[in-house]
Amino acid sequence: MLDWVLSESFLMNVIAYAIPIIFAACASLISNKAGISAINIEGAMSVAAVAGALMSHFSGSWIVGLAFAMTAGVLMMMLLALAALWLRADSFLSGIALNTFASGICLLIVKGVLNGRTDSSTAPSVMVPQVRFPLLSDVPVVGKAIFSQNLLFYIMLAVLAFLVVLLNCTKLGVQIKTAGYHPEASESVGVSVKRTRVIALVICGVMAGLGGAYLSMANLGYFSAGMVSGRGFMGIAAEAMGAGAPIKAGLFALLFGAVDYFAVGGQTVLSFPYELLNTLPYLMTLITLIIYATAQKRKKG
């Protein structure tokens, strides 16, 4: 088992598994900062995965696929905005409803387009290309994991940097934080909270879209029903534990990615019932959230 953990492919796979979770964490972070919880990130990723897979297949271009995936993510978030900001429904309940809606609409689309199939393996996606930095990727252990990855990995790094700059160094960042921490203060200086939250949800949708696209256009190569399988929720949990700090949230998401990979990759290496291994990511989410909540409580005294 130790050989497996220390192998070059282990770190690479951990990162590969963590990418969609990190995207989800980023999406959750930006919406939470603006004071609206978007638990339909899970569903938005799923819809984005369908849109990306099918559109890249039919257009023959991964760029078109990626664009449609992001658009689908944004559309799902706009449904949340419609329910929670305009119709003033509870954002949590709306999010749950939208997740259910997402799993239904995904199946409907795939079945409709591909004659009753529940996955799109007969219509494979055009994959987002891999990027390989010469020389650097030959560095032992970390070289391959960091310098020979899918393009979406580098987009993810850019997204993290974008978040840090956005929140700390821009006017929009201040507006987003104000909308989250003290919405009345925002209104009192003439900045519409609704407008700020819509913008935050658009960014959130783009990020969830990228996460979904990674699953069907870089990781697996086609859409399959239920393929998001809790990664959106794991991202939300990672963000909660990172307490709103982008880099910390990213690191927690990486940890979740490691456990997620452990559960899948471990099945071939470990002699352990795979049903139990499969519960590992969810168990991990639960345990870390409990630890996080306890630590928070102690801090508050």
Added chain:
Amino acid sequence: MNEVLCMKNITKRYENGVLANENASFSLCKGEIHAIAGENGAGKSTLMKILFGAEQPTEGVIELSGKQVKITSPKVATRLGIGMVYQHFMLVDELPVYLNVFLGIEKRRGILLDKQAMIRETYELCRKYDMPVDPMAPCGELPVSLRQKVEILKVLARKAEIIILDEPTAVLTPQETEQLFRQLRILRNDGHTIVIITHKLKEMKMLCDRITVMRQGRTVGVVNAADVTEQQLSELMVGNAVLLKVNKSPAHPGKIVAEMQKAVVPGSGRLRLDNVSFSVRAGEILCLAGVEGNGQQQAAECMTGQIAYQGSVKVLGQEVSGRSVRTIRNLGMAHIPEDRMTMGTDQQASLHENLISVDFGSNTRLGFLRNKKLRLRSEQQLMDFGVKGQYHTPIALLSGGNMQKVVVARELSQSPKLIIADQPTRGVDVGAIAFIHEKLVSLRDKGCGIVLVSADMSEVLSLSDRILVFHEGQIVAEITDVGNTSEQQLGRYMLGIDRMEAGS
């Protein structure tokens, strides 16, 4: 006299029919400090919200420097040079002072924030107006008086000519109030025009040049502060003479109704309540005085069973710890909570529902409510306490003073043996204050023990029989000779400058 602003015949009728302003007029001269005085519900806040663009008038015109203007939003008001310091601060605790000061008007270089420029300008404003604020400090870590300064800086950063302050001294000690007044005078001398909304007579006399008095939505008079007495002012405000002094005979304390022994309440950093012991007797009004956040609220909350403590707190002979609020209330404790909006009342419910929420008395049969009897009881209570409203009126439609009267009616109608009154008259008009004070004194004379938590100096000194001053979680002074104590002396204890030795 150089008139900069004129509001003519302003009428504001809300959709639900409530008339907040009726034909009200208001005018401002350049470089004056002008008070808008009146009871709660007199319409002074609404009039100022209209001026600041937060509300739209149903009728009337506003002229700024002789030109008619339409102030459709706070943004427009800001552009016209009008700024407002709200009573409830609009600060983002998590952001540093300089970002709060420039909230909404952030300086930028390209797409990024120009932090250095904002820090520098905040610093310069602080120096110019003698405000000891650190531009880099997170707002949440500042004490209330400094948070207020940040609000003023916010308005100044927007280059406001006319600055409206909504009850700015409600949260300040006498010393802090004086400091604020000094800064406001600097601002006036610098050419700013200042409006303060207040119902504190002394402050109007001390600070202001002119006073506009409002009553029931109308302006009933504009006077020069130097030309009127406090008594005349309060008559203008209320419409009939109200005693500013509380009429009461000396107390006759009886047996102990509540006592606290070495009570400790932990907090982050330091103890919220640090080894506090005292007792309350029947027939006395004991005041727990102190600047907000110095433990007096916690002491009251221990007695009402709201927070956990170490040590011993006994209410009417029973240890509070481990008992539900209900059990303690059933012993004969009544509680007027500090915040009538969230704890004192159910804002979604009617007056009747609020009144019966704590106790049905014997008005149930087989577990069902006897609604007719309960309704009669509510109507009686509303009448007894002079609440302006029907039993079915939603409580959210009442003014602050009337809302508080509902809370007081409910709590005092239970014939309590101990009353915990936490800021019972905060933000309540002169008429209602006198009424609430009178009720408390009459219950005291019937042998009820009363614990009063208050930050209002004149209330503390006029109502209490005995005062315990809290500072940083400890009792620093016990004042038994209340009549001969000055506000200044009390303020020095509250700020921890002076300290009475135990037993003296």
